[in-house]
Amino acid sequence: xxxxxxxxxxxxxxxxxxxxxxxxxxxxxxxxxxxxxxxxxxxxxxxxxxxxxxxxxxxxxxxxxxxxxxxxxxxxxxxxxxxxxxxxxxxxxxxxxxxxxxxxxxxxxxxxxxxxxxxxxxxxxxxxxxxxxxxxxxxxxxxxxxxxxxxxxxxxxxxxxxxxxxxxxxxxxxxxxxxxxxxxxxxxxxxxxxxxxxxxxxxxxxxxxxxxxxxxxxxxxxxxxxxxxxxxxxxxxxxxxxxxxxxxxxxxxxxxxxxxxxxxxxxxxxxxxxxxxxxxxxxxxxxxxxxxxxxxxxxxxxxxxxxxxxxxxxxxxxxxxxxxxxxxxxxxxxxxxxxxxxxxxxxxxxxxxxxxxxxxxxxxxxx
Numbered sequence: 001x002x003x004x005x006x007x008x009x010x011x012x013x014x015x016x017x018x019x020x021x022x023x024x025x026x027x028x029x030x031x032x033x034x035x036x037x038x039x040x041x042x043x044x045x046x047x048x049x050x051x052x053x054x055x056x057x058x059x060x061x062x063x064x065x066x067x068x069x070x071x072x073x074x075x076x077x078x079x080x081x082x083x084x085x086x087x088x089x090x091x092x093x094x095x096x097x098x099x100x101x102x103x104x105x106x107x108x109x110x111x112x113x114x115x116x117x118x119x120x121x122x123x124x125x126x127x128x129x130x131x132x133x134x135x136x137x138x139x140x141x142x143x144x145x146x147x148x149x150x151x152x153x154x155x156x157x158x159x160x161x162x163x164x165x166x167x168x169x170x171x172x173x174x175x176x177x178x179x180x181x182x183x184x185x186x187x188x189x190x191x192x193x194x195x196x197x198x199x200x201x202x203x204x205x206x207x208x209x210x211x212x213x214x215x216x217x218x219x220x221x222x223x224x225x226x227x228x229x230x231x232x233x234x235x236x237x238x239x240x241x242x243x244x245x246x247x248x249x250x251x252x253x254x255x256x257x258x259x260x261x262x263x264x265x266x267x268x269x270x271x272x273x274x275x276x277x278x279x280x281x282x283x284x285x286x287x288x289x290x291x292x293x294x295x296x297x298x299x300x301x302x303x304x305x306x307x308x309x310x311x312x313x314x315x316x317x318x319x320x321x322x323x324x325x326x327x328x329x330x331x332x333x334x335x336x337x338x339x340x341x342x343x344x345x346x347x348x349x350x351x352x353x354x355x356x357x358x359x360x361x362x363x364x365x366x367x
Contacts, residue, residue, distance in 0.1 A: 105136075127139070236254060246269050258280075271299065272301060330357075
């Protein structure tokens with residue numbers, strides 16, 4: 001019977017097995033390129049656990065995107081932030097080399113995680129070890145508050161926690177090229193300290209952030225951007241923040257500014273030395289009692305704009321028409337203008353002054 005069984009033909013492999021064998025037969029460099037296009041590196045680790053052929057590949061990746069969202073269970077009631085961050089940190093440390101390797105250079109490292117202790121220093125030190133090798137071109141942090149709707153007092157704590165993280169991990173922040181923060185409240189000098197230390201930072205994106213209240217008046221404080229001469233800052237984004245205004249005192253390489261805010265201050269921005277600014281996006285929810293402001297007042301220190309997006313959020317038109325001669329030197333290089341969400345009953349004749357003041361204009365979009 002045993003001999004007869006030995007003579008029986010083996011069942012042909014299933015199409016899925018054939019497909020898996022074909023992929024596994026590919027050389028390592030091709031498999032690595034495949035894995036580098038997968039957003040969920042947690043799933044990549046599960047794949048490497050199941051297959052010996054793939055086991056060593058995650059540690060050979062040169063481009064890593066590790067998002068905390070991929071560690072969240074489907075059932076929101078079945079997890080805590082500490083459980084998620086424990087799993088996240090474990091995978092991060094497995095993926096990042098702790099010592100230099102000639103065979104591996106991490107060119108791009110993009111991380112999103114919660115602003116939660118005691119995991120921050122573990123993340124920062126692991127990243128700092130990689131940065132010591134000097135081979136990384138792109139380092140991105142996206143940092144979330146670990147409470148969905150924090151109070152002002154909790155946001156102040158998040159600000160203190162973030163600055164402690166920043167101070168404890170100087171090597172990681174020294175090489176940072178992109179930073180996105182959510183629901184953080186800064187003290188007066190925090191942003192200046194950050195910009196002075198992170199001279200490779202190209203993008204700073206602040207979302208639902210603010211500065212500590214003025215202790216005397218209780219009013220919101222301004223966001224002051226005073227980047228050092230060697231700053232690499234190319235883009236600044238503020239989205240739904242509660243700054244009283246934004247004072248751009250100095251940003252030598254800043255080319256793109258995005259301001260999406262509700263503000264009671266007109267204008268909400270002050271421009272100082274921004275010699276390279278060529279792309280600006282403003283979305284302001286102005287209230288009916290607010291006085292419109294002149295673009296010539298807002299942009300008086302700029303002359304390099306080529307692209308301008310103005311979004312009125314279907315509310316009051318918050319810029320006032322003015323004579324083209326007041327704007328001609330400011331908008332002389334303007335090439336593209338986008339005017340969004342103008343309420344449907346609005347007379348559009350007021351837009352003509354932009355056309356007349358921008359001789360190089362090639363695209364004019366109204367919605």
